[in-house]
Amino acid sequence: MEKVNKIKDIFVNGAISPDKIAKSIANHSGKTAIGAHSIFLGQIRADEKDGKSVVSMEYTAYRDMALEKAREIREEAFSKYDLTCLHIYHSLGEVKVGEICLFVFTSSPHRKAAITACNELVERIKSDLPIWGKEVLDDDSEQWKVNR
Structure with missing residues (x-):
C-alpha cells in the first residue's frame, strides 16, 4: 500500500500562543531517540x-498554494x-x-541537523511561501511589509 502524504495545515488564526509552543515541546519528551531540538520564534516588532x-x-496567504x-x-528537509x-x-x-507569528520546530538525534x-x-518559508504581511501603524494606516 502506497503511503499518502497528507498536507498538514500550518496556519493558526491570530498569534501563536505560548501554550501551543510549550505543549508542542512537551509532546516530544517521550520520543527518546531525539537528542536535540531547534526552535525559531518569529515575533512582531514595533518598527x-x-x-x-x-x-x-495582518497576515494573508494564498492558502492552498502555501500548504502545498x-x-x-517539509519533504525536502526530511530527505x-x-x-x-x-x-x-x-x-x-x-x-x-x-x-509570535511564526513557530518552526525541528528535532533530530543530533544538534547540527x-x-x-x-x-x-525559516529562510525557505520567508522566501517561498505565498504569505503576506500588512503592517498596521498607530495612526490606523497600513502598508505591505517587505521581507529582508
Whole structure:
C-alpha cells in the first residue's frame, strides 16, 4: 500500500500562543531517540515607519498554494537532514506587537541537523511561501511589509 502524504495545515488564526509552543515541546519528551531540538520564534516588532509605530501585522496567504509548498519544503528537509520531527506554524489574521507569528520546530538525534534544518526552513518559508504581511501603524494606516 502506497503511503499518502497528507498536507498538514500550518496556519493558526491570530498569534501563536505560548501554550501551543510549550505543549508542542512537551509532546516530544517521550520520543527518546531525539537528542536535540531547534526552535525559531518569529515575533512582531514595533518598527518605526516615518514617525509612526507598527502596532500589529495582518497576515494573508494564498492558502492552498502555501500548504502545498510547505509540504514540499517539509519533504525536502526530511530527505536532506536526519530529522525525527518537524513542525511549522504561521499566523493568519491579526498579530499584535510582541506576539509570535511564526513557530518552526525541528528535532533530530543530533544538534547540527536540527539547527541547520531549522535555519533553512525559516529562510525557505520567508522566501517561498505565498504569505503576506500588512503592517498596521498607530495612526490606523497600513502598508505591505517587505521581507529582508
